[in-house]
Amino acid sequence: MSVVPSFEATPEQRELLVIYNRADRIFRRIVTSGALTSLILLGLIGTFLFVRSAQIFNDRGLRFITGSNWTAGSGDGVIPDDFSIGPMLTGTILVSVIALVIAMPIAICGALYIEFYAAARLRKLLSTLLDLAAAIPSLIFGLWGVVLFTSFGERWSIFLNSRLGWVPFIKVQAEVFGRSPFVAGCVLASLITPIITSVSREVFSRTPRDLIDTCYALGSTRWGSIKTVVLPFGRSGVIGGAMLGLGRALGETVAVYLLLNIVFRYNFRILESEGGNIASLIALKFGEATEYELKALVAAGFVLFLLTLVVNMVAATIVEKSTRRK
Amino acid sequence: MSTVVSNPQSQPVAPQPTTPWKPTRKTQFTGAFSIAVVAIASFAIVLLTGLAGIDGFGLTFLVVFFGATFVRTKRLNPKARKDAMVGVAICAASVLAFFPWMSIFVSVVVKGAKGLQPNFLIENMQLTTPDDELNMGGAAHAIIGSLMMVLIAAAITLPLGILSGVYLTEIRGRLTFLVRFVVQSMSGVPSIVAGLFIYTTFVNYTNSFSGMAGSLALAVLMLPTVARTAEEVMKLVPDDLRSASYALGARQWRTSLMVILPTVRSGLTTAGILGIARVIGETAPLLLTSLSNNSYVFNPIGGPIGSLPTYVFGLLQIGTENSINRAWTGSLVLMLLVLVLFLIARYFGGKANR
Amino acid sequence: METLKQGAIKVVQDSQTSVATVSASQTTATAVRGLETKNVHAWFGKHHVLSDVSLQFPERTVTGLIGPSGCGKSTFIRLLNRMHEFIPSAAMAGQVLQDGQDIYAPDVDAAAIRLKIGMVFQKPNPFPAMNIRENVLSGIKLAHLKVADHDAIVESCLTRAGLWKEVKDRLTATGGSLSGGQQQRLCIARSLAVEPNVLLMDEPCSALDPGSTLRIEETIKELAEKIAVVIVTHNMQQAARVSDFCAFFLTDGGPGYLVEADATKKLFTNPRDTRTADYVQGKFG
Numbered sequence: 001m002s003v004v005p006s007f008e009a010t011p012e013q014r015e016l017l018v019i020y021n022r023a024d025r026i027f028r029r030i031v032t033s034g035a036l037t038s039l040i041l042l043g044l045i046g047t048f049l050f051v052r053s054a055q056i057f058n059d060r061g062l063r064f065i066t067g068s069n070w071t072a073g074s075g076d077g078v079i080p081d082d083f084s085i086g087p088m089l090t091g092t093i094l095v096s097v098i099a100l101v102i103a104m105p106i107a108i109c110g111a112l113y114i115e116f117y118a119a120a121r122l123r124k125l126l127s128t129l130l131d132l133a134a135a136i137p138s139l140i141f142g143l144w145g146v147v148l149f150t151s152f153g154e155r156w157s158i159f160l161n162s163r164l165g166w167v168p169f170i171k172v173q174a175e176v177f178g179r180s181p182f183v184a185g186c187v188l189a190s191l192i193t194p195i196i197t198s199v200s201r202e203v204f205s206r207t208p209r210d211l212i213d214t215c216y217a218l219g220s221t222r223w224g225s226i227k228t229v230v231l232p233f234g235r236s237g238v239i240g241g242a243m244l245g246l247g248r249a250l251g252e253t254v255a256v257y258l259l260l261n262i263v264f265r266y267n268f269r270i271l272e273s274e275g276g277n278i279a280s281l282i283a284l285k286f287g288e289a290t291e292y293e294l295k296a297l298v299a300a301g302f303v304l305f306l307l308t309l310v311v312n313m314v315a316a317t318i319v320e321k322s323t324r325r326k
Numbered sequence: 327m328s329t330v331v332s333n334p335q336s337q338p339v340a341p342q343p344t345t346p347w348k349p350t351r352k353t354q355f356t357g358a359f360s361i362a363v364v365a366i367a368s369f370a371i372v373l374l375t376g377l378a379g380i381d382g383f384g385l386t387f388l389v390v391f392f393g394a395t396f397v398r399t400k401r402l403n404p405k406a407r408k409d410a411m412v413g414v415a416i417c418a419a420s421v422l423a424f425f426p427w428m429s430i431f432v433s434v435v436v437k438g439a440k441g442l443q444p445n446f447l448i449e450n451m452q453l454t455t456p457d458d459e460l461n462m463g464g465a466a467h468a469i470i471g472s473l474m475m476v477l478i479a480a481a482i483t484l485p486l487g488i489l490s491g492v493y494l495t496e497i498r499g500r501l502t503f504l505v506r507f508v509v510q511s512m513s514g515v516p517s518i519v520a521g522l523f524i525y526t527t528f529v530n531y532t533n534s535f536s537g538m539a540g541s542l543a544l545a546v547l548m549l550p551t552v553a554r555t556a557e558e559v560m561k562l563v564p565d566d567l568r569s570a571s572y573a574l575g576a577r578q579w580r581t582s583l584m585v586i587l588p589t590v591r592s593g594l595t596t597a598g599i600l601g602i603a604r605v606i607g608e609t610a611p612l613l614l615t616s617l618s619n620n621s622y623v624f625n626p627i628g629g630p631i632g633s634l635p636t637y638v639f640g641l642l643q644i645g646t647e648n649s650i651n652r653a654w655t656g657s658l659v660l661m662l663l664v665l666v667l668f669l670i671a672r673y674f675g676g677k678a679n680r
Numbered sequence: 681m682e683t684l685k686q687g688a689i690k691v692v693q694d695s696q697t698s699v700a701t702v703s704a705s706q707t708t709a710t711a712v713r714g715l716e717t718k719n720v721h722a723w724f725g726k727h728h729v730l731s732d733v734s735l736q737f738p739e740r741t742v743t744g745l746i747g748p749s750g751c752g753k754s755t756f757i758r759l760l761n762r763m764h765e766f767i768p769s770a771a772m773a774g775q776v777l778q779d780g781q782d783i784y785a786p787d788v789d790a791a792a793i794r795l796k797i798g799m800v801f802q803k804p805n806p807f808p809a810m811n812i813r814e815n816v817l818s819g820i821k822l823a824h825l826k827v828a829d830h831d832a833i834v835e836s837c838l839t840r841a842g843l844w845k846e847v848k849d850r851l852t853a854t855g856g857s858l859s860g861g862q863q864q865r866l867c868i869a870r871s872l873a874v875e876p877n878v879l880l881m882d883e884p885c886s887a888l889d890p891g892s893t894l895r896i897e898e899t900i901k902e903l904a905e906k907i908a909v910v911i912v913t914h915n916m917q918q919a920a921r922v923s924d925f926c927a928f929f930l931t932d933g934g935p936g937y938l939v940e941a942d943a944t945k946k947l948f949t950n951p952r953d954t955r956t957a958d959y960v961q962g963k964f965g
Binding site: 020021023024026027028030031032033034035036037038039041042044045048049052105106107109110112113114117126129131132133135136137138139140141142143144146147148149151152155156190193194197221222223224244247248250251252253254258279282283286297298301304305308309311312313315316317319320 | 378379381405406408409412413415416417419420422423424426427428429430431433434485486488489490492493494496497499501504505507508509510511512513514515516517518519520522523526527546549550553577578579582603604606607608609610613614635638639642650653654657660661664665668
């Protein structure tokens with residue numbers, strides 16, 4: 001008498017069909033279209049920006065990105081229109097990189113302090129302040145930067161120039177300090193630190209408690225456990241946060257507009273008072289742009305859109321991967 | 327090792343909980359005293375060497391503090407010493423992180439309070455120039471303009487964000503990953519690009535700059551925030567609730583609308599409010615869509631409209647003492663609005679957790 | 681102190697256990713070697729979780745802490761290496777003496793204590809960012825200890841933990857490539873690298889299969905030839921197999937307390953307290 005069930009072969013799996021009735025079908029269609037809005041919107045942004053500026057790319061091709069003039073023509077053909085975003089593109093990247101380099105160590109230390117060094121009540125207070133800092137509009141950063149920070153920035157620039165002036169990207173041609181990529185970068189660093197700190201802190205707080213306990217059980221100090229366990233664990237999350245900060249800095253308009261002398265010259269000397277980024281270029285030239293110039297501005301915006309989109313997609317992937325893995 | 331204690335109640339004196347690992351009063355006092363000593367020493371050094379400003383003082387303080395820590399840990403082993411020095415460094419970096427933000431909070435309040443007189447909230451700039459005294463003119467038009475544009479943007483974004491959230495948590499169709507990825511990526515679209523987009527479409531099409539255009543630009547920026555917060559809030563609803571509803575024979579649309587959404591009502595309000603807080607200070611998109619205005623405009627499609635950010639921005643560019651003061655006051659009002667929104671969001675967020 | 685120590689040894693000789701070949705030199709030791717607690721209590725905030733525990737853990741013995749869940753055994757063991765204080769609302773009373781010195785004295789370096797009193801946790805947790813060799817050496821690196829020959833240490837610790845033969849050819853593999861039992865033995869090797877006098881183990885085998893459990897029990901018995909081991913276990917049979925002495929904890933809904941502590945054989949066959957008898961016979965727990 002066999003108790004073991006016997007069958008010749010594993011039975012085929014039945015197909016489970018879900019059929020929604022009419023009300024549900026309408027509901028699902030409405031919801032799906034609503035959700036697709038963001039997809040459609042993103043596509044529309046890219047499309048419209050490209051279409052409106054296609055003529056520019058057609059006329060100038062790669063010169064639009066590599067050239068270094070922005071001159072509106074005289075309209076009667078005597079002086080031709082010559083629009084290129086070269087210095088603005090490099091300026092965008094320069095200022096953002098300066099901001100990121102300054103912001104990263106400070107943000108990571110801030111996150112470590114809040115999560116592992118601060119007492120419970122201080123931690124709550126600092127978290128609230130951090131959230132509020134993330135909500136400060138960039139305009140106010142610009143105002144504060146112009147009115148209050150510039151004197152500090154000037155002083156530090158003079159000091160850096162006097163000590164390290166032999167380094168190629170630190171020496172200056174004109175001894176005018178105060179509206180340089182360095183100063184703008186400092187203010188931008190303060191602008192993007194909240195988001196990097198928040199994301200880093202979020203990752204650090206998810207470090208498995210027993211790994212940290214094990215470090216202590218081995219006789220480690222607080223810094224020992226952070227170095228051995230917390231930092232390796234949070235590495236990808238922190239990088240994701242850094243890229244989010246970078247994306248924010250790349251697209252920053254008013255703070256850069258107020259703090260930087262927008263000059264159309266390739267400039268890699270960070271203490272030199274000239275520079276610019278694409279966003280502030282658009283803000284500057286929009287008011288009195290000719291028809292053709294407007295197209296060039298839209299083209300510039302399209303390039304910026306692509307740049308920030310790539311950076312943010314990479315950031316999104318990294319952050320998603322780090323949150324899913326843990 | 328044959329101790330037998332069978333009845334814990336037979337203790338003559340109840341022992342008191344102690345925390346011998348925490349710093350004693352004496353250690354805390356010594357710590358505070360040494361910080362004071364370091365501060366005084368730094369102050370003296372600054373006076374002697376002429377290192378200027380608060381950054382000079384801060385740097386001196388840090389160097390002296392490092393030195394003091396190095397001396398203090400002389401008798402400890404190298405690992406404990408490294409731990410102490412790194413602790414000082416991390417602390418210093420955090421102070422450096424928070425200092426600018428605190429400086430902004432303080433200066434906005436201190437410098438903006440001067441101009442925060444009743445006329446600031448009641449009058450507009452139609453009859454005053456930016457350089458006039460602070461008791462003339464005001465930003466009422468800007469405040470109203472901002473609130474109007476932000477509310478219209480919220481009215482557009484909130485339903486779309488909720489639909490996104492419902493799709494991602496209830497329907498979970500084949501496009502889930504794509505929608506989530508796009509929402510996350512869209513949160514990085516620069517604000518000026520959003521303005522540029524609305525300029526090339528709506529403004530060109532209607533051939534005018536208007537409050538509506540500004541609202542649309544703000545909506546583009548708001549949507550990712552609202553959609554992401556809505557999704558997070560709806561993910562918190564336990565699956566048991568859905569199971570219970572389906573087990574009763576309810577259809578999907580009923581479950582979503584009548585069970586899930588009411589449960590997350592306060593969370594969704596938080597999502598909307600956080601979205602508003604995110605965009606209320608945005609300047610760049612408004613520079614390309616709604617421009618600015620000195621008088622009251624109540625019609626969203628009635629031409630350029632004033633807003634707090636463009637108000638402050640315009641004043642900054644003029645740069646006289648009075649206009650800068652006005653700019654600070656405008657910033658103060660903006661930050662107060664953001665603070666109020668945050669507090670409301672926290673209130674609703676607290677209710678959502680209960 | 682001396683009489684107590686002689687009393688403990690007397691107990692060992694009385695019950696004729698085959699473990700603990702306590703040499704004569706120990707009875708003439710001037711300081712108490714090993715760990716001892718005196719009237720130790722523990723709180724979480726106002727919640728009294730452990731009440732008046734006085735126990736001794738002499739060198740080269742294995743002591744099992746048994747009792748139903750919630751009796752404060754894990755809290756107690758964490759008091760022994762100053763891990764209890766990491767919980768924000770933690771508080772304690774009483775003394776924990778190592779070789780006669782109170783480890784909670786004000787000027788004591790807690791990290792140094794933890795080098796001498798190691799701990800192995802319930803869930804095997806090798807550091808994921810390191811390979812096997814680095815894991816074993818991690819304690820040495822964290823403590824900034826100067827060690828002449830790293831390879832010798834790796835080999836000796838892995839051998840003592842019973843893992844050397846299995847991993848000697850793949851020391852650069854990650855910890856995650858090992859089975860649960862192997863990972864736990866790696867954690868034991870890691871704790872041994874800093875040369876503790878006492879090894880605390882909080883239910884080290886509860887997440888493992890019976891085969892791995894048996895191997896770890898063998899390891900524990902070998903370790904006890906050099907150091908003291910204190911093991912918290914829910915498994916009475918394991919306590920009977922592995923330990924020389926056992927301490928039975930209980931709670932009446934209030935703080936956990938020590939009911940009885942004695943040589944294992946005696947505790948299991950002829951305990952003094954009826955509650956102990958009920959527990960070891962499986963009548964509750």
